[in-house]
Amino acid sequence: xxxxxxxxxxxxxxxxxxxxxxxVLGQDARMLWHKEETLxxxxxxxxxxxxxxxxxxxxxxxxxxxPIMRSIAKFADDGGxxxxxxxxxxxxxxxxxxxxxxxxxxxxxxxxEQVTIRVENARTPLTRATRAGEVLRIPIKHGEGCYVAxxxxxxxxxxxxxxxxRYVAPDGxxxxxxxxxxxxxAIAGVANExxxxxxxxxxxxxxxxxxxxxxxxxxxxxxxxxxxxx
Amino acid sequence: MSATPASLPGEPAVDQALARAHxxxxxxxxxxxxxxxxxxxxxxxxxxxxxxxEHCSYKSSRKHLRMLPMTGPRVVGGPGENAGALExxxxxxxxxxxxxxxxxxxxxxYQGAATGVGGIIRxxxxxxARPVASMNSLKFGALDHPRTRYLLSxxxxxxxxxxxxxxxxxxxxxxxxxxxYNGNILVNAFCxxxxxxxxxxxxxxxxxxxxxxxxxxxxxxxxxxxxSLLASAExxxxxxxxxxxxxxxxxxxxxxxxxxxxxxxxxxxIVAIQDMGAAGLTSxxxxxxxxxxxxxxxxxxxxxxxxxxxxxYEILLSESQERMLLVVEKGxxxxxxxxxxxxxxxxxxxxRITDDGRWRARYRGQVVADIPVKALSSEAPxxxxxxxxxxxxxxxxxxxxxxxxxxxxxxxxLASPNVGSKRxxxxxxxxxxxxxTLAGPGGDAAVLRIKGSRxxxxxxxxxxxxxxxxxxxxxxxATVCEAARNLACTGARPAGITNCLNYGNPERAEIMWQFRRxxxxxxDAAIAFELPVVSGNVSFYNxxxxxxxxxxxxxxxxxxxxxxxxxxxxxxxxxxxCIVIIRTAAPSMAASEYAALFxxxxxxxxxxxxxxxxxxxxxxxxxxxxxxxxxxxxxxxxGLLVGLLEACFGDHALGAHLDGVDGSPDELFGEGPSTVIIxxxxxxxxxxxxxxxxxxxxxxxxxxSQPRLIVGTxxxxxxxxxxxxxxxxxxxxxxxx
Numbered sequence: 001x002x003x004x005x006x007x008x009x010x011x012x013x014x015x016x017x018x019x020x021x022x023x024v025l026g027q028d029a030r031m032l033w034h035k036e037e038t039l040x041x042x043x044x045x046x047x048x049x050x051x052x053x054x055x056x057x058x059x060x061x062x063x064x065x066x067p068i069m070r071s072i073a074k075f076a077d078d079g080g081x082x083x084x085x086x087x088x089x090x091x092x093x094x095x096x097x098x099x100x101x102x103x104x105x106x107x108x109x110x111x112x113e114q115v116t117i118r119v120e121n122a123r124t125p126l127t128r129a130t131r132a133g134e135v136l137r138i139p140i141k142h143g144e145g146c147y148v149a150x151x152x153x154x155x156x157x158x159x160x161x162x163x164x165x166r167y168v169a170p171d172g173x174x175x176x177x178x179x180x181x182x183x184x185x186a187i188a189g190v191a192n193e194x195x196x197x198x199x200x201x202x203x204x205x206x207x208x209x210x211x212x213x214x215x216x217x218x219x220x221x222x223x224x225x226x227x228x229x230x
Numbered sequence: 231m232s233a234t235p236a237s238l239p240g241e242p243a244v245d246q247a248l249a250r251a252h253x254x255x256x257x258x259x260x261x262x263x264x265x266x267x268x269x270x271x272x273x274x275x276x277x278x279x280x281x282x283x284e285h286c287s288y289k290s291s292r293k294h295l296r297m298l299p300m301t302g303p304r305v306v307g308g309p310g311e312n313a314g315a316l317e318x319x320x321x322x323x324x325x326x327x328x329x330x331x332x333x334x335x336x337x338x339x340y341q342g343a344a345t346g347v348g349g350i351i352r353x354x355x356x357x358x359a360r361p362v363a364s365m366n367s368l369k370f371g372a373l374d375h376p377r378t379r380y381l382l383s384x385x386x387x388x389x390x391x392x393x394x395x396x397x398x399x400x401x402x403x404x405x406x407x408x409x410x411y412n413g414n415i416l417v418n419a420f421c422x423x424x425x426x427x428x429x430x431x432x433x434x435x436x437x438x439x440x441x442x443x444x445x446x447x448x449x450x451x452x453x454x455x456x457x458s459l460l461a462s463a464e465x466x467x468x469x470x471x472x473x474x475x476x477x478x479x480x481x482x483x484x485x486x487x488x489x490x491x492x493x494x495x496x497x498x499x500i501v502a503i504q505d506m507g508a509a510g511l512t513s514x515x516x517x518x519x520x521x522x523x524x525x526x527x528x529x530x531x532x533x534x535x536x537x538x539x540x541x542x543y544e545i546l547l548s549e550s551q552e553r554m555l556l557v558v559e560k561g562x563x564x565x566x567x568x569x570x571x572x573x574x575x576x577x578x579x580x581x582r583i584t585d586d587g588r589w590r591a592r593y594r595g596q597v598v599a600d601i602p603v604k605a606l607s608s609e610a611p612x613x614x615x616x617x618x619x620x621x622x623x624x625x626x627x628x629x630x631x632x633x634x635x636x637x638x639x640x641x642x643x644l645a646s647p648n649v650g651s652k653r654x655x656x657x658x659x660x661x662x663x664x665x666x667t668l669a670g671p672g673g674d675a676a677v678l679r680i681k682g683s684r685x686x687x688x689x690x691x692x693x694x695x696x697x698x699x700x701x702x703x704x705x706x707x708a709t710v711c712e713a714a715r716n717l718a719c720t721g722a723r724p725a726g727i728t729n730c731l732n733y734g735n736p737e738r739a740e741i742m743w744q745f746r747r748x749x750x751x752x753x754d755a756a757i758a759f760e761l762p763v764v765s766g767n768v769s770f771y772n773x774x775x776x777x778x779x780x781x782x783x784x785x786x787x788x789x790x791x792x793x794x795x796x797x798x799x800x801x802x803x804x805x806x807x808c809i810v811i812i813r814t815a816a817p818s819m820a821a822s823e824y825a826a827l828f829x830x831x832x833x834x835x836x837x838x839x840x841x842x843x844x845x846x847x848x849x850x851x852x853x854x855x856x857x858x859x860x861x862x863x864x865x866x867x868x869g870l871l872v873g874l875l876e877a878c879f880g881d882h883a884l885g886a887h888l889d890g891v892d893g894s895p896d897e898l899f900g901e902g903p904s905t906v907i908i909x910x911x912x913x914x915x916x917x918x919x920x921x922x923x924x925x926x927x928x929x930x931x932x933x934x935s936q937p938r939l940i941v942g943t944x945x946x947x948x949x950x951x952x953x954x955x956x957x958x959x960x961x962x963x964x965x966x967x
Contacts, residue, residue, distance in 0.1 A: 009573065010482050012397035016665045019681070049663075051395040054482025110390045110658045141394070141660045206662050212679070213665060 001229045003029035004042035006072075006088075008063045012050035013085065013205060020205040021046075025222055034066040043229045044081040045072055047088025049141075049203055059102060059144045060090035069095055081125060081225060082197045086142055089189075089199030098192055098199045099157060100149035105142070106182025112141035114214060115180055117188045117202055118168040121161040124191055125228030126198045129220045135172045136165075136217035138202035140180060145201040147183035147190075154185060165189035165200055234268070235597040238541065241272035252279035258611055265605040273543045273591065273598045277606070280455065280509040280547055281516065284770050287610040290736040291768040294749045302762035304725060312353045312433055312504060314764020315425075316726045318790050320683045323430060325359035326422035328367075328691070328730045328786045330769035334476045335417040339384025344392035344479040345551050346419040351398055352505035355488050356554065358431030358495050359423025362664055363678055364393050365691045366403040366419050367730070367784045368655075371412030373647055373963050378407070381415055382655075382964075388479075389419070390658040395481035396488070400659035401667055401676035402689055405652050408826075410695070413774030418730040418767075420691055420786045424680065431495055433504045435522035435557045435583050440501055442515065442526060442581035443563065445570055446487050446553040449511070450536035453477035453549030483552040490573040491554060497569065499562035506553040512546045512606075514555040515581070516589045520607030525584035530593040532580045542593040557583060617742035632828050636898055637945045639824060640871050643899065644952055648823050649868035650959020673800050674716040674864050675789070686794035688722030690787055695780035697821035697835055697902065702744040702781045704835045705821070706751030711843045711904055712864065713787035714759055718847045719862040719906060721798045721854035722789030727756055729766040729785050734778025736770045744781040745770075752783060758840035759847070761787070796854050800863035801880025805935035807860055807909040809877075809886055810918065811870070811928050812849070814842040817900035823867055824899040836903060842925060846904055849922040858914045858921075863907045869899035873907050875939060875956065878949050885938040885949050888931035893944050909933055 003021050007014045014031065021029035030040065039045065052063035063069070069091075076082050076097055084092040092098040105111060114137055122132040130136070149157070157163055165188040169178040179186045181201070189200030204218030242248060249259035252275060262270055262278050270278060280286055288295070306315040306323050313327035331346025347364060354361045366389055371378045393400045398421065453476065494500060502522070504514040511528070519526035530545050540548070556577070558566050567577040584590075589606060591599040602609075634642070643649045656671035668686070669677035675690035692713040698705030714724045731748060734741040745768075756763055772779045791797060802809075815838075819830035853859050865873035874886050891897055910918060919927045934940075937949040 010395075010485055012395075012485075012660075012663050016663065019665055023681075050397065051482065051485075054395065054480070054485075056482070109387070110394055110660070112394075112660050112662065113657050139662060141662065143394070203662075206665060209665075212668060214662060 001027055001044065001226050002042040003027055003044050003046060004032040004039055005029060005046045005048055006032045006034060006068055008034045008052035008066060010050050010052045010054055011048050013203060014048040014050065017046050017048045017085070017205040020208045024208045032068060034068050037067050037071050039071055039075055044083060044225055045075060047084040047091050049086035049088065052087055052091065059087060060094040063091045064095040073097060076197050079194070079196050081229065083126065083225065084199040085203055085205065086201055089201060090144065092197060092199045097197050098190055099153055100147055100190065102144050103146045103148055104144050105146055110143040111180050114139050115202060116168055116170045117165040118172055120163050120166055124164060124195045126191065126221055126224050127164055128227055129224040133172065135168060135170065136220065137215045138204055138207045138217055139214045140202050142201055145181040145183065147187040149184065157190065160193060162191045162193065163187055164191055164198065233597055235271050235274065235600045237271040238598065244269055244272055244275050249275060252276065253283060254279055258282060261611065265602060271598055273546060274601060276543045276547050277512050277599055277601065280512060281606040282610050286509050286513055288768055289611045290613050290615050290770060291745065292612055293614055294746055295766065297749060297753050298763040299753065299756050300763055305762045305764060307430060312356050314726070314728060315357065315430060316764060316788065317427060318687065319685050319792065321427050322680060322683065323425045323427050324422055324687060324788060325354050325357045325425060326420065326728055326788055327353055327765040328418055328420040328728045328784060329767040330730050330732060331417045331419060332415065332732065332769055332772055335385055336381065336415050338476040339381045340388040340391065341476050341478050343385040343388030343417050345477045346417055347389055347392040348479045348481065348484050348551055349507050350419045350421040351396060351484065352507070354421045354423035355491055356431065356433065356503050356505050357423065357425065358429050359425035360492060361398045361421050361423045361488065362666060363422045363676065363689060364398050364400045364420060365689055365786060366400065366417065367691045367693055368403065368405045369411045369416035369782060370407050371415065372409040373407050375409065375412045379964060385417055386655050386658055392479050392481045394660040396485045397663050399661050399663045399667055401661055401670050401678065402691060403656065403671060404691055404693065405655055407647050408780065410780045413777060414772045414779050416732050416772065416779065416782060418784045420728065422689060422788065431500065432502050433518055433521060435502045435518040435524050435526065437501055437559065438524065438583055438585040440557050440560050440583045441563055441579045442528065442583065443556040443558050443566065444533060444553065444578045444580045445556060445575055447480060447483050447550055448534040448536040449540065449545055449548045450550045451540065451544055451548065454544055454547045477549050477551045479551050486573045486575055487552055487554060490570050490575050494566050494569040497565050499559045499566050500556055501559055502557040504555055506555055508549060510547065510549050510553065511555065516603055516606040518555065518557060519583065519589060520603045525586040525588040525603055526581060527584050527590045528581035530591055532578060534578060542591060542598040546591060615736055615742045616739045617746050618739040619743050620740040633895065634828060636893065636895065639828065639895065639899060641955060642827055643823055643868045643872055644955040645959050646823055646827065647960050647963050649872055650956045652960065653957065654960040654964065668797065669720065669799065674719040675722070677720050677797050679794050684793055686791040686797065688717045688720045688789040688791065690716040691784060692716065693782050693784040694821065695782040698748065698781040698783065700821055701835045702747040703751040704838060706748045706783045707755045707838050708902065709783060709785045710752060710755035711838065712866065713785045714847050715864045715904055715906060717787055717789030718850040719798065719864050721796045721851065722791050723851055724759060724761055724787055724847065725790045726788050727761050727763045727785060729763060729783060730769065731766065732769045732772050732779065732782040732784065734773040741778060748781055748783045755840065758844060796857065798854055798859055798862045800877055801861055802877050802884045802909050802933045803860045803882065805884060805933050807933040808912050808915055808929045809931045809933060810908045810910060810915065811930055812846060812906050812922055812925050814839065814846055814904040814925065817896045817905065818902050819896055819900050820902055822869060822899060822901040824869065824895065838903060843904060845925055846906065849925065850906065852921050853918060858917055859908050859910050861909045865905035865907060866901060869901050870905060871898050875949065875952055877907055878939065879953055883937045885934040885936045886931055887934050887940045889942055890928060890930035891941060893942060
């Protein structure tokens with residue numbers, strides 16, 4: 001499977017995504033410069049974490065205007081798989097490829113820690129290698145991860161199964177304390193209506209090497225995408 | 231070849247009074263006149279003032295720093311570069327340095343701390359090394375002081391705001407609160423980078439006629455006299471008015487600079503490169519020329535400006551952030567510029583290297599400064615200031631003990647912000663970007679892997695100002711020992727030191743004495759452990775209204791794993807394991823948190839036997855190598871019981887049953903001298919005795935599967951309950967005070 005990881009100015013976890021795909025998962029992955037307009041025949045695009053253009057205005061607000069984003073919108077429109085992680089999620093929301101928006105954490109502070117998320121819909125290309133209700137340990141690190149959307153939109157998303165992950169306690173239960181950033185309905189990750197564009201705040205690329213770093217649960221998401229592309 | 235420089239119309243006339251207002255003494259001004267053979271222009275006066283400031287010239291400390299051991303088989307490159315470098319094997323070189331940003335952080339905590347992080351990162355990548363890890367050492371005033379919470383949240387926010395955005399993980403650090411820092415906090419920032427051997431970049435100009443190129447943010451009025459002069463005088467009531475002199479950081483610009491500079495270096499066309507740090511364009515240009523024994527000429531009309539109308543004085547002294555100065559091989563300018571254009575940065579030719587040993591600046595066709603390069607670098611003033619011990623020790627013996635019950639003492643210690651968890655702070659830092667962090671903040675030392683190698687690094691930053699207050703020499707020795715122990719507890723062999731020496735006003739004899747004794751302590755300990763001091767920084771004038779901080783030498787140490795699989799963590803792992811302590815001397819209350827909370831009578835520091843300290847380090851390394859240990863943890867703030875609890879606070883919810891401690895407050899809560907807690911299977915204890923001899927290997931209890939801390943008949947406590955106290959120590963104080 002061929003992957004493309006987009007490097008915007010200010011991308012930070014681009015090399016980490018490339019490392020996870022190439023070195024840990026043995027995938028054919030390449031870096032795509034944000035000024036490029038062709039995607040090189042990849043099957044899945046990853047928009048990585050970071051602070052594109054410094055994110056001084058609003059996370060992802062400028063990156064969405066990068067030349068490559070036009071190609072990515074077209075790619076998504078044609079049914080291509082797109083995964084936005086953290087800043088990538090923010091960019092996809094800004095580009096209206098995903099519903100909702102990500103705002104400042106409830107605490108107003110940046111948070112870096114291991115969290116637990118629950119799979120809400122296991123029948124999507126991003127989650128097919130997981131079970132519904134399965135709890136995954138994956139780290140977060142962001143200052144603007146509070147997911148918001150209009151109540152009517154949230155209801156529609158829930159009905160269609162677009163809410164993929166929620167922040168939960170390690171036992172799988174919802175609680176105020178387990179929601180690190182104050183996201184509405186504790187949402188940690190979503191899909192578009194066609195289920196080919198995905199965004200999540202936790203960093204699966206930082207949970208691919210087991211005990212060595214942040215656990216191995218991130219692998220399940222990458223394995224899902226690999227299965228889906230077959 | 232050039233006309234005599236002249237002040238511009240409208241600039242003030244230069245005389246001794248103006249020189250004094252610039253921080254130059256009468257003798258120093260006379261020296262300026264002698265070096266030039268004439269009265270300086272206004273621009274030149276500004277240049278001398280910053281380059282001869284304490285911050286830039288190290289005029290009070292240079293003489294003493296020469297006593298430090300700076301060489302060793304692993305040391306790469308010579309002194310005088312922007313940071314020190316150590317060979318770590320497999321063709322890798324680690325470049326690292328620590329630097330203070332104390333004064334700016336007190337005046338404007340967010341930007342002061344942010345730009346401290348930015349500055350030290352630039353010092354690393356300017357050497358051709360990719361920055362891979364940051365650490366910091368923070369000292370604040372008492373938590374109930376009205377400014378402390380503002381300063382704490384500002385500094386932590388600034389470190390995170392910059393470090394998180396630039397993609398360098400913050401992997402370790404320390405935070406301490408003490409009323410001695412009420413009027414002068416300390417923010418010391420460390421960065422480490424990795425380079426391939428042979429690819430280190432120099433800051434030594436060569437090649438007469440080579441162009442000088444400016445890259446990065448435009449020059450503005452921010453930060454004029456910021457790092458240089460703000461950090462070279464005490465604080466007073468007027469210090470708040472200096473807020474505009476604190477620079478403003480732009481981490482996005484820094485991220486672009488990192489990537490663009492590292493890429494541009496691969497062209498091989500860059501001869502020399504330096505960050506425009508303190509004293510900006512002036513220091514970077516004069517230092518690169520000075521190291522090469524050459525001259526340099528700058529055309530100030532070509533400097534990109536943030537706003538029109540900056541004077542030559544302002545352009546040369548601006549400390550605007552995220553700017554680099556390069557010397558490039560003549561004829562290859564376009565090749566270098568193309569790389570920067572890719573990153574939407576502009577590389578502008580602003581001068582050239584000359585052979586006349588002069589530092590010259592032109593503005594609108596007129597020479598505004600023409601100074602011998604040496605006068606700004608190697609021939610800056612050098613002082614041997616008088617040093618004398620104070621009449622009374624800095625901290626008088628603590629009040630007699632009130633001796634609370636051990637159970638109460640333990641609870642009070644766990645709830646103390648100096649002992650309790652610093653998670654509230656470090657969860658605001660990205661500790662995992664770059665995917666190398668195997669152990670982040672909260673342990674004895676951070677552990678990093680090196681991708682593609684079996685090797686790894688351990689990093690720690692330590693200080694012990696309360697011990698240094700009792701005895702500046704022994705306190706520094708103890709700090710070096712602690713840093714080495716923190717590394718050895720992870721299984722990494724200590725390999726090199728960088729230091730940030732924070733003291734008060736060096737014009738006072740007792741401060742100079744503290745400083746000299748500190749440097750002597752660093753020297754003796756470094757020699758005993760055979761560790762080179764590869765880089766460092768001195769921060770003087772840390773006082774407000776005549777009240778100095780505690781002497782605070784901050785030691786950052788880097789250790790090497792030959793086999794990263796041998797690393798150890800602090801947490802107990804297996805119920806039934808023996809809990810073993812190894813000490814280098816009888817425990818003492820001196821300089822402990824217990825003494826700070828309850829008083830502890832006689833507060834003298836015991837002498838330190840460096841042979842025994844070294845034995846402890848070597849023993850830990852050997853035991854790790856032979857895989858005899860299941861965990862190792864250095865006993866620090868709070869003493870033995872707190873250390874034991876920290877070892878219990880892992881993911882496995884284990885406990886400890888102790889039957890081999892005497893239960894005296896000294897044993898349970900004393901912080902000095904060196905103690906480590908290890909856990910090992912019972913059948914490994916004999917091997918440990920052999921390895922650590924002549925140090926005593928004392929089995930004090932067992933790891934239990936019940937999460938309880940049981941100390942003989944003294945007490946039996948729930949670990950989860952104690953952990954709550956420990957975890958909430960900082961958040962609770964921040965909400966209520």
